[in-house]
Amino acid sequence: MADVEFRKVRKAWGKVVGVADLDLSIRAGEFVSLLGPSGCGKTTTLRMLAGLEFPTSGEIRIGGRTVNDLAPGQRDIAMVFQSYALYPHMTVEENIAYPLKKRGVPRGERGPMVARVAEMLQLGPLLGRKPRELSGGQQQRVALGRALVRDPKVFLLDEPLSNLDAKLRGHMRAELVELHRRLGRTMVYVTHDQLEAMTMSDRIAILEGGVLQQFAPPQEVYREPANRFVAGFIGTPSMNLIDGQLAQTGGRWRFEAPGLALELPALPPGTPGGEACLGLRPEHIAFGSGPLEARVALVEETGHETIVVVELPGGLRLTGRTAPGMALRPGEALRIAPDAAQAHLFAAGPSGRRLNAPAAGPGRAAASVSVPASAAHAGEPS
């Protein structure tokens, strides 16, 4: 059953559209990330769910109940804001207990509830401290504690890890996943960090310009991006997106761009020829041999892999990744082999919708494992 549902929800301020006709159906207990670049409508979506912002039109449901006219306090949600604004004059314990106090939970009952949350977040030794005596990561956990102590139906988290350093972020990411597993509550998590969304979510809702682009499990979003925007947004380094011409001759599909010609696996009937965009993930280009000539433009050693940018004779640049230790030097000529079976194809123009089916075959050994889960999700309204 859907726990949280947006039905044709729109939010506009005059001519500014924050969220456009959003349809989204989140299952009970699911961890869903709202992901997209700055200004795409993530916070607006979350604030409408929290009751802090009212939709211009459309319906929002929580647990089967329309909540459009309910105040935040009546929605059985808890929200952690990006700026976690703790009360500076209160101790950690008082900060966590505050939502309970406000709801009139008797003093005697508050203690054990706070203790349980403090234990979960390893805040026990810090209960007597004031926020200014805590590190950023500790403050972050107190803010989480203040939400957790309520045990709401749905947790809303707006970039809750944004103020932490990389190491602490990684740590808190794992803690949140574990917390979600233990609590089994629905969580809606806003982030512009694709790594967070990919590693934590059951499903990711990708927004751009207030419009939902795709709503699918992480593996599916990566393997089968619905359009050019998602293709370019998910993955580091980004997918190579190459504008060129698609043509069919003698039953074979061929894609051509300056310095690049690639024969493609069969495309669905009715695929239009002409201008199109070819997508190649960096891991789907092999270096050292192959049909295309190129020149090394840039080499980046990250330690566990090497990122290589090559330039084709027409000036087109492609980014690839290889195992470390492949001695490549800028300026060096080499041959490359794009894996056509793994190529993505998108329509030209603003929609950039996906034209081909996802790859099937080797290299998808790992991917095929996730197919049953994806298939189960596919039937849901999104």
Ligand SMILES: Nc1ncnc2c1ncn2[C@@H]1O[C@H](COP(=O)(O)OP(=O)(O)OP(=O)(O)O)[C@@H](O)[C@H]1O
């Ligand atoms: N009160 C408002 N009045 C007018 N426009 C607004 C208002 N609030 C948000 N917007 C606009 O709506 C769009 C979506 O804003 P929103 O805050 O949801 O973005 P976001 O995805 O959370 O971005 P970020 O990652 O930067 O936090 C933006 O173009 C923003 O300027």
Ligand SMILES: [Mg+2]
């Ligand atoms: Mg925001």
